Amino acid sequence: MVTGPRPLVRQIDQRLTALIAALYPDERKRPGFGRLAQEIREKTGGTISATYLWELATGKKRNLTLEQLDVLADFFGVPPEYFFNDQVAERVDKQLQLATALRDQRIRSLAMRAEGLSPEALDSLLKMVDAARAMQDLRPMGDIPADSDGE
Amino acid sequence: MVTGPRPLVRQIDQRLTALIAALYPDERKRPGFGRLAQEIREKTGGTISATYLWELATGKKRNLTLEQLDVLADFFGVPPEYFFNDQVAERVDKQLQLATALRDQRIRSLAMRAEGLSPEALDSLLKMVDAARAMQDLRPMGDIPADSDGE
DNA sequence: AGTTTCTGTCAACTACTGCGGATGAAAAGG
DNA sequence: CCTTTTCATCCGCAGTAGTTGACAGAAACT
Numbered sequence: 169m170v171t172g173p174r175p176l177v178r179q180i181d182q183r184l185t186a187l188i189a190a191l192y193p194d195e196r197k198r199p200g201f202g203r204l205a206q207e208i209r210e211k212t213g214g215t216i217s218a219t220y221l222w223e224l225a226t227g228k229k230r231n232l233t234l235e236q237l238d239v240l241a242d243f244f245g246v247p248p249e250y251f252f253n254d255q256v257a258e259r260v261d262k263q264l265q266l267a268t269a270l271r272d273q274r275i276r277s278l279a280m281r282a283e284g285l286s287p288e289a290l291d292s293l294l295k296m297v298d299a300a301r302a303m304q305d306l307r308p309m310g311d312i313p314a315d316s317d318g319e
Numbered sequence: 320m321v322t323g324p325r326p327l328v329r330q331i332d333q334r335l336t337a338l339i340a341a342l343y344p345d346e347r348k349r350p351g352f353g354r355l356a357q358e359i360r361e362k363t364g365g366t367i368s369a370t371y372l373w374e375l376a377t378g379k380k381r382n383l384t385l386e387q388l389d390v391l392a393d394f395f396g397v398p399p400e401y402f403f404n405d406q407v408a409e410r411v412d413k414q415l416q417l418a419t420a421l422r423d424q425r426i427r428s429l430a431m432r433a434e435g436l437s438p439e440a441l442d443s444l445l446k447m448v449d450a451a452r453a454m455q456d457l458r459p460m461g462d463i464p465a466d467s468d469g470e
Numbered sequence: 471a472g473t474t475t476c477t478g479t480c481a482a483c484t485a486c487t488g489c490g491g492a493t494g495a496a497a498a499g500g
Numbered sequence: 501c502c503t504t505t506t507c508a509t510c511c512g513c514a515g516t517a518g519t520t521g522a523c524a525g526a527a528a529c530t
Contacts (some may be wrong), residue, residue, distance in 0.1 A: 174365065174389040174393075176386070176388070177385045177386055201508075202508095215489090218489090218508095219509090219510090222509075223487095223488085226508095226509095229488080231384045231385055232488085233382045233383065233384050233487070233516090234325075234327050234328045234381075234382055234388070238327035239325070248400070252399060354477095368518065370519070371517080371519070373478070377479095384487075
């Protein structure tokens with residue numbers, strides 16, 4: 169069917185890649201779609217394939233079912249609306265920024281699932297982190313060796 | 320795989336029938352799934368079939384795709400999360416009660432799309448409507464002749 | 471009465487979501 | 501160096517989301 173794409177189903181790819189980047193800030197250690205799919209399966213008990221994950225991330229498929237939406241939302245710890253509600257996405261992205269800035273595995277997953285802080289609170293927290301980083305004369309995030317993982 | 324149904328996809332049938340009942344309070348004038356599907360198609364430009372609508376309302380199918388979710392949410396004027404987020408559903412249902420109580424086509428669709436009032440505000444509005452109804456000695460809603468429709 | 475329209479329901483079909491299994495390239499590890 | 505693992509990408513298939521077209525019963529109309 170050649171139905172013009174409904175607005176809801178437009179930005180899945182961007183949202184998904186943003187989540188992946190947020191969960192694995194260090195590009196060097198970031199797993200491929202194969203390993204990622206396996207992790208999702210183990211952690212959520214749901215089923216998702218590496219191929220489909222890639223198709224979603226590259227925008228080749230975008231009209232997913234509620235079940236797959238739930239699996240993804242469950243794994244990344246975001247509300248399902250994140251994938252199509254701009255307002256929710258904006259707030260969550262703020263939290264992701266904070267989590268990335270803190271660069272600690274435990275705090276990161278906590279923050280991703282918190283969903284309780286206002287954008288203003290998150291903004292000031294981000295500013296505090298920036299200030300602390302400047303005082304300690306740290307390089308801009310990106311080339312700092314990542315932590316060794318461990319659930 | 321026999322994956323147990325994810326929690327997200329459980330109450331679609333109830334939500335859908337609730338929406339239909341809210342939009343057409345008078346059972347006598349309520350259209351069947353055939354006419355309803357046609358209305359949805361005309362109003363939203365999306366595609367949905369009468370049979371599928373029935374399958375959803377009776378719980379025979381429940382794992383719909385984002386595109387169909389968008390069509391339904393668009394037609395009924397509710398946020399897409401209504402179908403799987405209990406918190407949103409509760410708030411919207413309050414609005415639907417109010418709209419049904421007022422029994423005016425225009426106000427009804429307006430209220431369905433408002434999404435701005437708190438549950439407390441809606442509660443007091445509902446109480447006011449009840450009080451007004453009692454003072455006017457109206458019969459309990461249900462057998463009042465419905466308005467003649469018109470977009 | 472008969473006829474026409476609408477209802478819910480089902481079975482057969484189509485189309486696309488979602489997956490397994492290739493492929494070659496590039497790391498990693500020996 | 502070679503071998504093994506992991507990567508992105510593709511092709512084709514299975515299963516199911518979603519449609520079409522039928523059916524009989526119940527209204528509504530004449």
